[in-house]
Amino acid sequence: MSSELVVTPTLNSIPIRHGDFTTTTEALAYAAGGEAGFNFFNVSGELTGVLDYKQMQAQSMRVALQLKQQGFSRHDRLIFIAETSPDFLLLFFACQYLGLIPCPIAFTVNLGGMPAYLEKLDRIIASSQAKAIISSQAIADAIGKSVSIPTLVYSDMVHQAQQLDRPELSALSPFTADEPAYIQFSSGSTTHPKGVQISQRDLHTNIYAVLRYGMKLRPEDRSFNWLPFHHNMGMIGFLLASVYGQRTVDCLSAENFVQNPLIWLELMSKYKTAITFAPVFGYQFAMKKYAESENKPSLDLSSLRVAGIGGDLISPDMLKMFSGCFASSGFNYQSFLPSYGLTETTLAVTTSDVDQPPVIDTLTSELIQKPIVSCGKALPGFEVKIIDGATQAKLSEREIGQIWVKGPSIITGYIDDQAPIESDNEGYIYTGDLGYLWQDQLFISGREKDVIIIRGRNIWAQDIEWSLLQTMPQIGVNNIAAISINQQQEERMAILFSASEELAADHNQLQQLATEIQNLTRKIAGVQARVLFTTQKLPLTSSGKLARAQAKEAYLSGNMVIIYDSEGHI
Template sequence: MSRFVDTLLETVRSLGDAKGITTGEPKAPVRHTWGQVHERALRMAGGLVAGGLRPRGAVAVLAAEPVTIAPAVQAVWLAGGSVTMLHQPTARTDLAEWAHDTVRVLNMIGSELVLLGEPFDQLAPLLDEHGIGYLKLAELGAGEPLASVVSVPEDAPALLQLTSGSTADPKAVRITHGNLYSNLTAMVESAGLDVERDIMVSWLPLFHDMGMVGFLTVPMTVGLELVKVTPVEFLGGPLVWADLISRHRGTITAAPNFAYALLGRRLSGVDSSDAYDLSSLRLALNGAEPIDEKAVGSFVEQGVRFGLRPECVFPAYGMAEVTLAVSFVPLMTGLRLDRIDASKLEAENRAVPGEGRAFAVLGKPLRGIEARIVGDSGDVLGEREVGEIQLRGEAVTPGYLTVDGPVDTQDAEGWLATGDIGYLVGGEIVICGRRKDVIILGGRNIYPTDIERAANAVEGVRAGNAVAVRIDAGSRRERFAVVVESRLAGDEAAEKALRKEVGARVFESVNARPSAVVVLAPGSLPKTPSGKLRRAAAGEQVASLVSSAE
């Protein structure tokens, strides 16, 4: 049996009735112990095995409620299968297109079964129409419980994690039981998780790796108390996040950078300092997108009014290809910035201490993970030399599943090329940006995050909704455009003034002018399911607009 499943079972035996998961907040909260979740999972697993699921079989899950998803995914693991959380359709989704894409995903992962839960059980007729097999979760646990757990080896897949981006061209990270156990135990160790005292609070989507691994699989496997709501609750009223931390005395939470910026803005409108109590937080993990010191500063400034300790801010580096977490900062050190000479970075790929640019220091790799920096010629670089980050270790996935077949992720020595550009300082990782997004102008490497931060500072631009788009990438005349969302879109005079101000701010920041500034209405920029801007998709979307604007 895998060490991961063995740990989960031991937790149920020792802590099953003591700790659990609270769902249904804020309207109808209900708590289930992990022992109760396990009992339901055993019944579901019995139904899966009786229905023909074989060891290593791939099962897709489409549900929204954490109280339903938790026993469902555990049931698949108990039955020896792997879990894939499908991307969820929204009110704006073309369902015919979604069904077509879902069929491609199922074919890619080799699955003929979807576990369907509320509210998506309404899609059953659509799945029937497209020949997609499914079982409704509400009916799955009605039979006999699984008699004995199905044993699988460490290299068996546990999660087939769909990568962020378009489901029309899907790719899944193959996370094995060995990968999951290694990263899970290293995270518990590095974050100093305390089963007796820690309470996790999360609204993160469970189809994203941070939500699925960090804020469901980890607490369910080691027995931490968890308060779990859906992204709909958070986006419908971001202050619910602060309310849950306050009422449940949450000690650990996590989100992408944009969410902390949003919460900071909402807290600024709260007059009474007694409205919330954030003093219990010891880890506010910030990951999944570049960390913006201004966004963190705004969150901390407002949070302090409600008892937040600034040192609880917990920058991290992670990716699904390493199961979840690559590096954590030391506990209670807060956001630390490495300030460097911008001209040396752009012209020489060196992170020389100085002024002009600041990057978040993201800590040392977790136990079992090695990191190195590699130059364009393949040579391993030294401290403060900038190149591609490569990773190696037990948590690194052996490969992807794609529509064209399996693809290895590691070279002959086990190294994974991440596509992230960065450097090491004192053994800690610093990320500058993504290789594919770097804009090359006159021999200078300009990072889109610098451009986007400048644009976001302009009044009228929706916070977190500015993207730098490469034009004529790789050519001698490579340029860039800036695309922003604004409520001023459609007002010709206001748009003209906004474009002028954005262009000026960007020039001040990076000493280069955008070839065009495009203003779009709110909700226009493409984003991943976790809320991150998709630069490549944005570039495709606005190509014609940029051309007409030039």
């Protein structure tokens, strides 16, 4: 199949525009005048699908007509179980042409298995009031009749639409500049994802700022993406921003990346990628697999000018290790572009300076001192302030407090109105994150909900995990989570540890590790931690962050099987 396909070119025949479009369909109409588009690869690096913007426009209009025949009404919401495929793109834009609101979500059977996923899906259906689900055939079969709304299949819709003539635009009813675009659900740090409605105006404002000022997009830029399209970086940062910027983007599914992260590097080398983005764990994982590889691929990463990174606390050591590992392949340390954003701001709030090395400072807390990487300065039109959560007073430089932001693409409420977004009378919203400002640079220290309060002392979960990993690197990133538990009416710290099968079989080793961890937490924080081992993987958000709240909920609800308890000796 790959021999019949040809990737879309990097250079385009139309003049570059940096996202100055009022709607998604206006952006696609302009991009369709060029030759760029999307290319899809499998785990072996073979080209499996090509969809240029001209094809995307024509085919998505046909699919819109097919959707129209299903009897949906304007502004009806449809849940999309997102996949990295041409069919997903066609259905998404079909909704844009018909005035239907897509709600992309993930399909992840994690802790609790299929029953837990179906329970979560029921909550999303209730929250979004969706009229139908669109998924692959395999997922439709897995869901079966367990949901209360109809399930449509991507491939069926696209195949049936191919039999239709391309409709005139007058036969459709595209979204206007003052209407919605889609609903974005939070990345899943808890089992109760919250949805925000992203408007056409929000997309225009944020994408323009990112392309013009954040990326400083160039005509010769080609992108590579393996982030899922249900996550705002995958959806806005690569799917929509690529259309709005008329750029070619090469795509790999997140599942295929996890199976073979070296394909990411090899394809970027082959097609001279200029822009990519990954959470911290993505760079770590690729570097680890490259170091372990007996037959290391020959790479040329010299064209990579924007290696975006975010989603969690960024370690300067990790950046230096990655750039050192691939320096001989032409990777430039200055390519790293740390940034910060959240679902409630559409996408980005801050970004570092392109072609400048990341700014590094030293974070000083009650427990530790550690180097920390800046997430950059606020994009034009956005503002960031740090306040004291107790007094609401604005804090000075290098004082850690709550991060509040405001800007032109801020969302002020969730779709079901059950959990209002905290805001103030100046138009700022609370992000839920803690950090500080220094020389207008934003530094993230952690999530406020991850603070463990023991006898009036605030202990940051990330500080404990970071310190343990510095002393015991064999633990592995995302294999431990520091949480608080209530024991005998007293708040206590617990360390959840995801153990390998080999480790789980060695009772003496578990006991030794538990003792080492307890000794270290006493030394670091002066508290006695309860250490709990499981063979299950700790849950991650779609952006690769450790989902501590979800891990804690899984433990407390009994969905996490504990194989060894430092205080119960299971």
